[in-house]
Amino acid sequence: xxxxxxxxxxxxxxxxxxxxxxxxxxxxxxxxxxxxxxxxxxxxxxxxxxxxxxxxxxxxxxxxxxxxxxxxxxxxxxxxxxxxxxxxxxxxxxxxxxxxxxxxxxxxxxxxxxxxxxxxxxxxxxxxxxxxxxxxxxxxxxxxxxxxxxxxxxxxxxxxxxxxxxxxxxxxxxxxxxxxxxxxxxxxxxxxxxxxxxxxxxxxxxxxxxxxxxxxxxxxxxxxxxxxxxxxxxxxxxxxxxxxxxxxxxxxxxxxxxxxxxxxxxxxxxxxxxxxxxxxxxxxxxxxxxxxxxxxxxxxxxxxxxxxxxxxxxxxxxxxxxxxxxxxxxxxxxxxxxxxxxxxxxxxxxxxxxxxxxxxxxxxxxxxxxxxxxxxxxxxxxxxxxxxxxxxxxxxxxxxxxxxxxxxxxxxxxxxxxxxxxxxxxxxxxxxxxxxxxxxxxxxxxxxxxxxxxxxxxxxxxxxxxxxxxxxxxxx
Numbered sequence: 279x280x281x282x283x284x285x286x287x288x289x290x291x292x293x294x295x296x297x298x299x300x301x302x303x304x305x306x307x308x309x310x311x312x313x314x315x316x317x318x319x320x321x322x323x324x325x326x327x328x329x330x331x332x333x334x335x336x337x338x339x340x341x342x343x344x345x346x347x348x349x350x351x352x353x354x355x356x357x358x359x360x361x362x363x364x365x366x367x368x369x370x371x372x373x374x375x376x377x378x379x380x381x382x383x384x385x386x387x388x389x390x391x392x393x394x395x396x397x398x399x400x401x402x403x404x405x406x407x408x409x410x411x412x413x414x415x416x417x418x419x420x421x422x423x424x425x426x427x428x429x430x431x432x433x434x435x436x437x438x439x440x441x442x443x444x445x446x447x448x449x450x451x452x453x454x455x456x457x458x459x460x461x462x463x464x465x466x467x468x469x470x471x472x473x474x475x476x477x478x479x480x481x482x483x484x485x486x487x488x489x490x491x492x493x494x495x496x497x498x499x500x501x502x503x504x505x506x507x508x509x510x511x512x513x514x515x516x517x518x519x520x521x522x523x524x525x526x527x528x529x530x531x532x533x534x535x536x537x538x539x540x541x542x543x544x545x546x547x548x549x550x551x552x553x554x555x556x557x558x559x560x561x562x563x564x565x566x567x568x569x570x571x572x573x574x575x576x577x578x579x580x581x582x583x584x585x586x587x588x589x590x591x592x593x594x595x596x597x598x599x600x601x602x603x604x605x606x607x608x609x610x611x612x613x614x615x616x617x618x619x620x621x622x623x624x625x626x627x628x629x630x631x632x633x634x635x636x637x638x639x640x641x642x643x644x645x646x647x648x649x650x651x652x653x654x655x656x657x658x659x660x661x662x663x664x665x666x667x668x669x670x671x672x673x674x675x676x677x678x679x680x681x682x683x684x685x686x687x688x689x690x691x692x693x694x695x696x697x698x699x700x701x702x703x704x705x706x707x708x709x710x711x712x713x714x715x716x717x718x719x720x721x722x723x724x725x726x727x728x729x730x731x732x733x734x735x736x737x738x739x740x741x742x743x744x745x746x747x748x749x750x751x752x753x754x
Contacts, residue, residue: 420436
């Protein structure tokens, strides 16, 4: 670990004096004004020495030079939608939040190239609102509303990753401020789909959680908005059957299969208990789980054909015993059943959430193993699951009844999490499918990442940030 983690008081004061000269009026916050920037969506909370709100890349570069000179740690921050604490300062009161919230311009838009360059502080919803009149969007579909920089830091995927891919697949270019003495600006923004002129450096910063440089802008490969959409809910006998149904959907619809989400029956029932206005279209069909399937195309006029093909497929699946029942419905009503799950489960007890990734062929056996383990070791707790089954993603929630909370100390909860992540690793999975690495899961990174990979990551961080001036999570 680099020893220069905290600035001496004199260094911090000198840095903030320099920062005040570099920033616009009102763009340096102290004291109580920092509170909104000291927590994220996971409720991870720290204490900032100050919050800086630069207006442009040149100012970020100047602030980085000053931070390196005075040995001050900057913590880059977007919309604070993260769930691992990676954009929150620690509790020392000596780290400085670098918020990109004021950098939210759309720098360039080329509809014929289907590309856009957006600054790191722009919210995903804001970018897609600007693109909507042109029939385009950035197809990263998540329940929160992250900033562009946060999308890149976490390599976000979302519900339609099956069709559109994650950030890596949709990213054309980056602008990054490096943590060196010059605050060097690395301009890799050219919106090119084909460029093989050396190492693709932009991908080095994707998924790094802001540990290797400050993303200030990104160029995106935009997609046409869907003009034909079919959404259905299928009651399935088991998660093993869900694999066969997924395979059949891919064979029938190919790349038009946009989403394949699987929800446990108990999770869906919890949603209906707490959101009685939602309608269960298959309430009379007992099921082991449910699949929410979306088939879509940017080509208009395909709705009747999609439904005809889907009906034929469903009849075949029913004959094979892979399907109990199915219902077509409006996308907003069916997706509401899935999207309301986290709030419903939070109302049922104290949720311990796990966002894990596995080979999708192993999802059923992993879920069965997790259920057996929880029943044996923690019989008072309940297991719920939902998630992006089609891409191997699984949102696993262990629900702790409030009346049992006193029996679960932080140490016991940590042991529970460690054991569940061990099950994930035993099934060939990753402890973090999408949320990245931060203070809340750093111990699991160290436990489940090979020594060689950890050393390489640490070496990259030391190379790009020799003064340890950047980022909450340290790989070194």
